[in-house]
Amino acid sequence: MLLFRGEEHIDRWCSQWDQPRGAILTIEQAWRLAEAWYGSKMTQDWRRASLEETESLLEGLGLRGPFWRLRP
Amino acid sequence: MAVPTDTEVRLQLYRDFIESGRPPSISRVAGLMGAPLEAVRAAFERLAAGKAIVLQPTSREVLMANPLSAVPSPFLVRTGGRAFFGSCVWDGLGIIAMLQAGGTLETSCSCCGEAMSIDVRDGEPQPVEGVIHFAIPARRWWENIVFT
Numbered sequence: 001m002l003l004f005r006g007e008e009h010i011d012r013w014c015s016q017w018d019q020p021r022g023a024i025l026t027i028e029q030a031w032r033l034a035e036a037w038y039g040s041k042m043t044q045d046w047r048r049a050s051l052e053e054t055e056s057l058l059e060g061l062g063l064r065g066p067f068w069r070l071r072p
Numbered sequence: 073m074a075v076p077t078d079t080e081v082r083l084q085l086y087r088d089f090i091e092s093g094r095p096p097s098i099s100r101v102a103g104l105m106g107a108p109l110e111a112v113r114a115a116f117e118r119l120a121a122g123k124a125i126v127l128q129p130t131s132r133e134v135l136m137a138n139p140l141s142a143v144p145s146p147f148l149v150r151t152g153g154r155a156f157f158g159s160c161v162w163d164g165l166g167i168i169a170m171l172q173a174g175g176t177l178e179t180s181c182s183c184c185g186e187a188m189s190i191d192v193r194d195g196e197p198q199p200v201e202g203v204i205h206f207a208i209p210a211r212r213w214w215e216n217i218v219f220t
Contacts, residue, residue, distance in 0.1 A: 009183035038166035
């Protein structure tokens with residue numbers, strides 16, 4: 001997951017490295033994802049989220065569609 | 073010597089990484105815990121199998137205590153007078169989120185190399201130009217987590 005100055009920079013990078021355009025998040029969205037993913041990592045009770053919990057987390061952050069789907 | 077639980081090993085690993093600013097070796101974690109070296113080595117392997125951490129391919133020492141990277145990367149986080157590397161922009165923000173102390177992620181545009189930084193204060197990223205690109209679909213992240 002890489003940071004770019006703008007979407008035109010993403011397009012240039014994808015073209016240069018022959019990569020398909022993936023998903024684009026705002027910094028705010030990425031921060032919310034980071035908080036949800038790692039906020040409790042240093043606690044005694046942390047455990048890896050189940051598939052269902054991860055799906056629910058992504059959905060709750062508005063990350064929907066084929067790119068964010070976890071099942072084939 | 074008592075054999076620690078995997079949770080105890082994980083917490084010791086993370087606490088020492090944060091306090092010292094360096095990734096602890098298996099032997100250091102064992103020493104700090106007064107635990108048998110082989111028990112800690114086995115715990116590292118189980119934590120990696122459970123995708124809690126990522127190990128280096130040959131030495132089997134820590135590569136990622138996600139979101140912390142044990143090796144230098146283009147994603148430097150400064151927080152609380154210390155500096156850490158994240159493996160990607162998401163992990164860089166994740167370090168600040170995990171430590172709940174505010175901080176700055178210093179990196180650069182992956183296209184043109186222009187320096188960029190993201191400040192997080194009072195639990196919020198400060199407004200700044202920039203967008204984040206996820207190249208790998210979510211269900212494939214762990215096929216090759218180092219590339220992801």
